[in-house]
Structure formats: structure tokens, C-alpha cells
Amino acid sequence: MAKSFLSIEGLAKRFPAPSGGGGPLTVFEDVSFSIEKGEFVCIIGHSGCGKSTIMNVLAGLDEATEGGVIMNGKEVRGPSLDRGVVFQNYSLLPWLSALKNVTFAVKARHKNWSREEVLAHSYKYLEMVGLSGGAELRKPSQLSGGMRQRVSIARAFAIQPELLLLDEPFGALDALTRGTIQDELLKIWRGTNQTVFMITHDVDEAIYLADRILLMTNGPEARVAESVEVGIPRPRSRDEIVEHPHYYKVRNHLVHFLARRSKELAGTKSTAPGGKPETVRFGAEDGEEPARPSIYAINQ
Amino acid sequence: MEGLSKPLPLRVRSIIVSVAILVCALGLWELSIPPQQAAGELTEYELLTGGGAPKAGIPPPSQVMTKAWEQLSDPFYDAGPNDKGIGIQIGYSLYRVLTGYFLAAAVAIPLGFLIGMSPLMYRALDPYIQILKPISPLAWMPLALFVIGDSQASAIFVIFICSIWPMLINTAFGVANVRKDWINVARTHELGSLKTAFIVILPAAAPTILTGMRISIGIAWLVIVAAEMLVGGTGIGYYVWNEWNNLDLTSVIFSILMIGVVGMILDAIFGAVQRAVQYAE
Numbered sequence A: 001m002a003k004s005f006l007s008i009e010g011l012a013k014r015f016p017a018p019s020g021g022g023g024p025l026t027v028f029e030d031v032s033f034s035i036e037k038g039e040f041v042c043i044i045g046h047s048g049c050g051k052s053t054i055m056n057v058l059a060g061l062d063e064a065t066e067g068g069v070i071m072n073g074k075e076v077r078g079p080s081l082d083r084g085v086v087f088q089n090y091s092l093l094p095w096l097s098a099l100k101n102v103t104f105a106v107k108a109r110h111k112n113w114s115r116e117e118v119l120a121h122s123y124k125y126l127e128m129v130g131l132s133g134g135a136e137l138r139k140p141s142q143l144s145g146g147m148r149q150r151v152s153i154a155r156a157f158a159i160q161p162e163l164l165l166l167d168e169p170f171g172a173l174d175a176l177t178r179g180t181i182q183d184e185l186l187k188i189w190r191g192t193n194q195t196v197f198m199i200t201h202d203v204d205e206a207i208y209l210a211d212r213i214l215l216m217t218n219g220p221e222a223r224v225a226e227s228v229e230v231g232i233p234r235p236r237s238r239d240e241i242v243e244h245p246h247y248y249k250v251r252n253h254l255v256h257f258l259a260r261r262s263k264e265l266a267g268t269k270s271t272a273p274g275g276k277p278e279t280v281r282f283g284a285e286d287g288e289e290p291a292r293p294s295i296y297a298i299n300q
Numbered sequence B: 001m002e003g004l005s006k007p008l009p010l011r012v013r014s015i016i017v018s019v020a021i022l023v024c025a026l027g028l029w030e031l032s033i034p035p036q037q038a039a040g041e042l043t044e045y046e047l048l049t050g051g052g053a054p055k056a057g058i059p060p061p062s063q064v065m066t067k068a069w070e071q072l073s074d075p076f077y078d079a080g081p082n083d084k085g086i087g088i089q090i091g092y093s094l095y096r097v098l099t100g101y102f103l104a105a106a107v108a109i110p111l112g113f114l115i116g117m118s119p120l121m122y123r124a125l126d127p128y129i130q131i132l133k134p135i136s137p138l139a140w141m142p143l144a145l146f147v148i149g150d151s152q153a154s155a156i157f158v159i160f161i162c163s164i165w166p167m168l169i170n171t172a173f174g175v176a177n178v179r180k181d182w183i184n185v186a187r188t189h190e191l192g193s194l195k196t197a198f199i200v201i202l203p204a205a206a207p208t209i210l211t212g213m214r215i216s217i218g219i220a221w222l223v224i225v226a227a228e229m230l231v232g233g234t235g236i237g238y239y240v241w242n243e244w245n246n247l248d249l250t251s252v253i254f255s256i257l258m259i260g261v262v263g264m265i266l267d268a269i270f271g272a273v274q275r276a277v278q279y280a281e
């Protein structure tokens, strides 16, 4: 069996019992999955199930209580420029201009580059996310949420990491901006051989962007229960994607999982060998009625 | 009238009120002081008991302003140990304040970084800071005079010891409370600890550090006056005390005003630096 680009093996995160009483808390356990080079993977689950914690472990910012992460055959120990992170709250340095937020990262990556090289490279990525013409000279506090997010994405892409980790990157954006930045993200990703691991709350966003969607059960003792293959060819367009026979099947499956099964499966053990999530794949049987559009509300 | 149709901007109105208060206060002051009797009108007895000397009353503002004009038109004259221009006296005080202050900054800021970055050092040094901080800086004076010997250096030491605490505490607090997210940005970009300190922690904590520095310079300027009254020789504090001994209340009032003006300028400078390092999140 060929080794995956990234493999997460038996990850668990536990917190000791609080001093006020009560037992120790297991946020998640037996989390195992792998990601291939160039894949775009989303992970969905309810708040508090441990998605951000998993991502921080992948980033090397946090340590798991059990298990480990292997990337390119090497165990992940501590953060690295090979893994770029777009944090949920952008995490731009507020005393630096948008441009300097990017040049700071580029300088960290390419220590022997000249000033001109650093600037040119930074501008390339700022332009890619549509931030130029003066806006790049402003401080984050003088930019809109959407623009800040673009800077944060430009910063992560400019260091050209092998693995890009995104924590609910579009959560705070309005629908219109969100759509634009999603398209920019896809455009940049397609032009490179980067691998993306993204946390989202949004089922439609996940289907539009991902090759594969990991589903987490509710915490505590959460785990990654399923891996749903989207199976819709790229490039995808927003209008046409809903007409694809897989679309509503995948969507219904996700919504149903979030609404019901994430709770039912909470605390259960995996039956698959090695704790790997169960793969869910929808075949495109001809003539079959597309499933009824879902009207579930997702309670987060 | 056209001018009244639109209300003046707040800034202009506040200036008008300030000037009005000044004029009223000076006017009341001037009027409340009985005019000095001319020497010829004094009885022999009054002359003998010093009734005509300036201590008979607080000088009116007009006299203080004349004094100010005299002093400020030649601030740097030097006519012996007890007769130096106000500029020279303030210069001595500033020299002591700034020397003691920057020595304190050179110790407090690196030490504050250490304390802020290491929870161990934070806890280990906390009891010492808590005990040393509330000690009146002047309480150190006898010990300083005994150990250091030199009165100049003792005054500088007193400034050092009084300015160190706000800077140390604010630096430690600012450094300890730098947002975890920003530290994580440094970590994901593989910055070493020195680079993290200079590129992320220092600018992040700068507003808090500058607040401490601004508090310290204010305290240092308060303390130098008292310290110089004790050690004597030169400086604005000594000048005030010396003029009191000369019973020259006009000079005393004038130097009190100068102490205020210099303190205000020092505060304004640090305020400007503080605004320069401020950032909005």
C-alpha cells in the first residue's frame, strides 16, 4: 500500500479533570484518516467536537494526547513553513499594513531574497486575491472583514506550503464576498499542487469546494465517522453543480448526518479496521430521481 | 449678527472658556493682594521688624509675570552656586531624571520581557516586586547617600528606583498578554525566539510598555523636585527651596509654574510616542 501524503493515526485529545470536580474530558479519540497529495478535503462537525484542535495538531501548534501525524513520511513535530495556516480570526498582525503582513511571511520563507524579490512575490499574491491599488498599504483595522480574509489567504499562499490548513475561513463573511473568495481559493489551489484541509460549518461550501468531506460525530469522545466523496467533476460552477445527480444525494447525506446521526453516533466506537472513517460514495445510476431538495435547518 | 448664527466649534469654545478662567483667576489673585506699602509710609518699628520685606504677602501675578519675563529672557546665566538661570536649573533636573529614567528602562524592559515570557520568573520575582514597589523612593535616599556617597548619583539612583516599577510591571503584563494567535503566527512562520520577540511581541506589547514608560516619567519628574530639595546644590527642586530660604516668593511661584510646564512637555512627548505605537485591532 502506497503511503499517503498526510496520515493521521489514532489521534486523541484529553484534558485532565477540572479541579472543581468531574472526570477527565476526552474531546476526541481514535481519529484516523489520510489525505492524498493535491486533495481538497473539508471537515464538518458541530461546534466543540474538536475540529480546530485537530487542525492545530496538524499545524504543529498543539499536541495530541495520543496518536500522531505523519506528513511526507515524517512525523509532524512543531509548526513548519510547509504547513500554512489560515486562522479562523485571520490573525493578521494589526500594527503592520496588509502588504507587510505578507512580506513578513515571504521573508520568513525566503531568507536570502532581496527586498525587490520579496515585494514582487508578495504583490503577486495580493493581486491574486484582488488586493492592490492602495488597499494593501492599509492596516487590517482599516480593511473590511472580506479584505482581511484575503490578506490572510495571500499570506498563507505566498509561502507556498505543501499543506494549507483553513479554519472556518469564510465564517464571518457575507454571502457575496464568501462566493468570490471561495472562487479565488479554488483558482489558486488548481494552479498549484497544494493540498488543502479546511474546516467549515457550511454544507454547500463543502460540496462546492471539496473532493472529500470528513464528518465528525458530536463530542465529547468525538471521532471522524465518515468520509464522503463528492464525486462532482471540476471545474464546478455554482449554477450547474445543483443539477449534478450527486449534488442532493451528498447534500442530504451531510444534512442528515449533522441533524441526526452525529448525535446518534456520538461516543460509539468505529467498526472499521484502524479506526478509519467509513467511505461513502454515490454512484451515478442513470434514470434515478435526484433526491428531494433538503429543507432541514442546521442547528449549530 | 452673523457670527452667532453658527455655533463655534467645541475646540474654539473650550479655548475661550480656558482663557476666561485664566483671566478671572489672575484678576482675583491680583485684586486680593493689598498693594505694598511704600517704604516711606512705614513706621520705624515696621521697618525694623521687616514689615516691608516681600514675605509680608504673596506677590501679585503681575510681579510673577515680570519675574518670568526676566528669567526666561536670560535662562542660562550663571552667577555662582546660588544664582543660576532657570534654564540651567531645569537642565540639571532633566539630566538627572533622564539618566535615572533611561537606566531604569534599560533594566526594566528586558527584565519585564523575561518575566512576561516565563511564568516561572513571573511567580519567582512577584513577591520582590510587590514589596519594593510601594516603598517611597525618597526612603532610599539615606541608604543611597551612604552606599553611593555622591549626592548627584544618589539623586539619579532615586529616580532610577522610582521609575523602574511601572515600566517593569507594564512590560511584563504586556508581554504576558500578547494574543496567543499572534504568537502562533510567529510559530507557523518558524521565527526564532529573538525574531519573535522583536517582530511580534515587542510591537504587540508596545502600547502597554509605553503606558508604563509614561507613568514612570511622570513619577520621576514628581520625585526629582523632592530629591533635589534633599540633596541640594543644583536643580529645580533645589532652586525652589533656595528661593524659599531667600523669602523670594515670586521666584518660588515662578519655578512651581516651570515645574508644571516641563512635566507637561515630558508627558506630551511620551504621549506622542505612545500614539505612534498604538494599533487598532
Ligand SMILES: Nc1ncnc2c1ncn2[C@@H]1O[C@H](COP(=O)(O)OP(=O)(O)O)[C@@H](O)[C@H]1O
Binding pocket: A015, A025, A027, A045, A046, A047, A048, A049, A050, A051, A052, A053, A054, A219
Ligand atoms: N484547556 C481546555 N480544557 C478543557 N477543555 C478544552 C480546553 N481547550 C479546549 N477544550 C475543549 O475542546 C473542545 C474542542 O474545541 P475545538 O477544537 O475548538 O472545537 P471546534 O473547532 O470543533 O468547535 C471543546 O469542546 C472545548 O470545550
Ligand SMILES: [Mg+2]
Binding pocket: A051, A052, A088
Ligand atoms: Mg473551531
